[in-house]
Amino acid sequence: MSALMPTYKRLPVAFSHGEGARLYDLSGREYLDGLSGIAVTNLGHSHPAVTAAICEQASTLAHTSNLFVIPQQERLASELTAITGMERVFFCNSGAEANEAAIKLARHYGHDRGVNNPTIVVLEQAFHGRTMGALAASAGTGMQTPFAPMLGGFVRVASNDLAAIKVLTQTHSNIVAVMLEPVQGEGGVRPLDLDYLIGLRQLCDEQQWLLMFDEVQTGNGRCGDFYAFMRLGIVPDVLSTAKGLGNGFPIGACMARGDAAAVMTPGDHGTTYGGNPIACSAASAVFNTLSRQSLCSRADPIRSAILDRFHTTLNDPSTVREVRGLGLMIGIEVTIPATEIVTTALTLGAIVNVTAGNTIRLLPPLIMSDDEASELGHIVAQVVNTLSERPL
Numbered sequence: 001m002s003a004l005m006p007t008y009k010r011l012p013v014a015f016s017h018g019e020g021a022r023l024y025d026l027s028g029r030e031y032l033d034g035l036s037g038i039a040v041t042n043l044g045h046s047h048p049a050v051t052a053a054i055c056e057q058a059s060t061l062a063h064t065s066n067l068f069v070i071p072q073q074e075r076l077a078s079e080l081t082a083i084t085g086m087e088r089v090f091f092c093n094s095g096a097e098a099n100e101a102a103i104k105l106a107r108h109y110g111h112d113r114g115v116n117n118p119t120i121v122v123l124e125q126a127f128h129g130r131t132m133g134a135l136a137a138s139a140g141t142g143m144q145t146p147f148a149p150m151l152g153g154f155v156r157v158a159s160n161d162l163a164a165i166k167v168l169t170q171t172h173s174n175i176v177a178v179m180l181e182p183v184q185g186e187g188g189v190r191p192l193d194l195d196y197l198i199g200l201r202q203l204c205d206e207q208q209w210l211l212m213f214d215e216v217q218t219g220n221g222r223c224g225d226f227y228a229f230m231r232l233g234i235v236p237d238v239l240s241t242a243k244g245l246g247n248g249f250p251i252g253a254c255m256a257r258g259d260a261a262a263v264m265t266p267g268d269h270g271t272t273y274g275g276n277p278i279a280c281s282a283a284s285a286v287f288n289t290l291s292r293q294s295l296c297s298r299a300d301p302i303r304s305a306i307l308d309r310f311h312t313t314l315n316d317p318s319t320v321r322e323v324r325g326l327g328l329m330i331g332i333e334v335t336i337p338a339t340e341i342v343t344t345a346l347t348l349g350a351i352v353n354v355t356a357g358n359t360i361r362l363l364p365p366l367i368m369s370d371d372e373a374s375e376l377g378h379i380v381a382q383v384v385n386t387l388s389e390r391p392l
């Protein structure tokens with residue numbers, strides 16, 4: 001029996017190494033990676049620039065603490081603010097922590113304006129992480145019930161329903177922010193409507209609410225630009241990210257601009273490891289690789305290569321209810337039972353994921369070649385073909 005707490009239902013595969021878009025298990029079997037460690041290894045496995053940055057920094061200075069100036073952190077903050085237009089960055093170690101920082105920032109912003117019980121609007125199907133604040137912001141009572149009581153200060157509305165949020169301006173005087181994922185990842189790879197986001201931006205401006213984008217999954221090149229908001233043209237006040245930021249080295253960031261950038265003062269928030277020299281060196285290497293190689297622009301061609309091949313290999317189009325997503329967040333909602341999709345794909349040599357019931361989620365790396373993308377699309381269709389032909 002494993003000595004680990006069984007918080008994950010693990011697949012019986014362990015990997016020894018990876019290179020580019022390929023992973024190799026302990027017996028040497030090769031798999032095409034259509035998941036990137038859940039949107040983390042956007043530059044593929046063992047990327048030489050990231051590996052070199054980590055090794056060099058680890059052999060020079062691993063950690064000093066945030067009691068001192070950390071030049072690698074200053075450099076990364078400058079790089080991120082230059083590309084995003086955000087003005088200030090707080091570094092942490094994960095997506096949930098980045099969102100905790102955003103939640104604290106929004107509450108502080110409210111208190112600074114004399115708002116009692118500052119409240120954040122969150123959406124149905126949202127996923128923001130597993131720490132207590134992020135969990136309360138996430139939808140899905142199943143995930144929350146064992147950990148009740150939930151943190152208060154959130155009000156939940158349906159996604160893509162601007163009228164529902166407008167109603168809150170009449171019923172609640174204590175709203176300070178709206179927090180959302182521009183493409184809801186765990187909730188089924190659901191892009192929010194552009195009109196909705198435009199309307200929300202306007203509403204937040206009118207109400208002096210902060211618009212906070214959780215780009216933990218959508219960010220760092222995945223949606224075809226550095227951050228999805230840059231592609232959509234809707235600029236948030238607060239931006240949280242993690243996952244692909246370190247390409248596998250843990251790091252998260254909460255960025256802010258305008259009034260939101262001036263909220264946090266010394267002593268308000270902190271973390272021992274956040275933005276440590278190794279993490280920041282890794283993230284700068286990721287950032288520079290994304291920039292220099294214009295890798296964000298690969299998202300759409302890879303998406304097309306996967307989906308084109310998927311559709312030509314698929315036997316029965318009625319097995320697919322909808323294809324959703326943006327760039328390299330691909331959701332294929334299928335009509336067949338989802339329980340064996342992941343294991344069947346593994347048997348055929350590919351790593352995929354299923355989320356929100358029966359949506360096949362593909363999060364392949366930006367370094368995937370067109371041939372590999374086509375191979376992935378072929379395998380995913382074969383999985384659907386195989387399972388749809390099985391008697392129920």
Ligand SMILES: Cc1ncc(COP(=O)(O)O)c(C=O)c1O
Pocket residue numbers: 038094095096097099127128129130181185186214215216217218242243
């Ligand atoms: C949109 C979003 N926010 C937050 C998180 C939590 O990130 P982490 O697991 O790094 O805490 C996730 C993880 O899947 C996510 O997809």
